[in-house]
Amino acid sequence: MHCRLIGIPLQDGASQLGCEMGPSALRVADLKGALVELGHEVTDIGNVVIGDLPDVSHPNPAVRNLPQIAAWTELLTEVAYRESGQGMPIFMGGDHALSAGTVAGVARRAAEQGRPLFVLWLDAHTDFHTLESTKSGNLHGLPAAYYTGQPGFDGYLPALSHPVDPARVCMIGIRSVDPAEREALKQNSVTVHDMRTIDEHGVAVLLRRFIDEVEAANGLLHVSLDVDFLEPAIAPAVGTTVPGGATFREAHLVMEMLHDSGLVTSLDLVELNPFLDERGRTAKLLVDLTASLMGRTVLDRPTRSY
Numbered sequence: 001m002h003c004r005l006i007g008i009p010l011q012d013g014a015s016q017l018g019c020e021m022g023p024s025a026l027r028v029a030d031l032k033g034a035l036v037e038l039g040h041e042v043t044d045i046g047n048v049v050i051g052d053l054p055d056v057s058h059p060n061p062a063v064r065n066l067p068q069i070a071a072w073t074e075l076l077t078e079v080a081y082r083e084s085g086q087g088m089p090i091f092m093g094g095d096h097a098l099s100a101g102t103v104a105g106v107a108r109r110a111a112e113q114g115r116p117l118f119v120l121w122l123d124a125h126t127d128f129h130t131l132e133s134t135k136s137g138n139l140h141g142l143p144a145a146y147y148t149g150q151p152g153f154d155g156y157l158p159a160l161s162h163p164v165d166p167a168r169v170c171m172i173g174i175r176s177v178d179p180a181e182r183e184a185l186k187q188n189s190v191t192v193h194d195m196r197t198i199d200e201h202g203v204a205v206l207l208r209r210f211i212d213e214v215e216a217a218n219g220l221l222h223v224s225l226d227v228d229f230l231e232p233a234i235a236p237a238v239g240t241t242v243p244g245g246a247t248f249r250e251a252h253l254v255m256e257m258l259h260d261s262g263l264v265t266s267l268d269l270v271e272l273n274p275f276l277d278e279r280g281r282t283a284k285l286l287v288d289l290t291a292s293l294m295g296r297t298v299l300d301r302p303t304r305s306y
């Protein structure tokens with residue numbers, strides 16, 4: 001596999017500063033080395049940066065940093081489209097607002113190949129707010145609504161050429177949903193597995209179902225991994241911790257199953273805030289999880305005939 005590492009020092013979508021250091025922390029934790037060790041070819045294209053900001057504002061006074069997020073979304077849509085034609089892009093965030101652009105870009109690539117795009121959203125939150133519904137005004141809470149083509153973004157964020165069918169989005173790890181999001185999710189057919197569902201069924205059963213769907217449709221699979229998907233005790237470096245997250249074992253199982261499926265074509269690593277980390281342990285965990293996704297296993301499991 002040819003991996004393309006893309007640094008996205010975006011922090012304007014989050015309430016706390018620090019995510020702009022995310023790409024640096026992932027480099028220091030040697031994401032590239034971990035992938036090379038697995039036999040992948042790796043190109044780090046460096047960080048991308050936005051230029052001039054558009055003159056745009058929204059009537060909802062809570063909305064923060066809209067011109068910045070509009071500029072990032074436009075840039076990242078182009079970057080994701082371009083890089084997904086070169087190999088497997090790994091987007092090193094940066095806060096989760098970046099997925100508005102990365103998913104839009106890989107969706108354009110998928111459409112060009114005549115294949116449906118599926119999105120696996122590993123997160124504590126559904127990030128399904130619109131510009132009208134957000135109360136915090138932090139635009140990292142909107143990307144899933146944007147890339148599935150929910151109303152209210154026209155004239156504020158770049159026009160979406162290829163919205164993702166909400167029925168092809170699966171969210172796992174959810175444990176914090178605002179009422180407005182709950183309503184919007186109900187009206188769309190997004191699959192949402194909260195932590196209770198994971199406890200009752202086990203994450204493997206839920207993920208297997210989704211992987212089978214992607215495979216049956218000959219789809220491309222984009223994985224968006226938010227640090228707050230994980231239990232805060234093992235991944236403290238995030239500004240939006242919610243107790244009760246995925247354990248170390250659950251997270252690695254998800255990544256190993258995704259690797260076995262051979263379906264993943266692009267990856268976001270988002271919300272890493274190194275300012276909140278403890279001696280780099282969250283950055284190192286993200287590198288290890290990415291390595292699991294890209295083929296690292298503890299032991300080979302040969303099939304025995306006896």
Ligand SMILES: [Mn+2]
Pocket residue numbers: 096123124125127140226
């Ligand atoms: Mn998120």
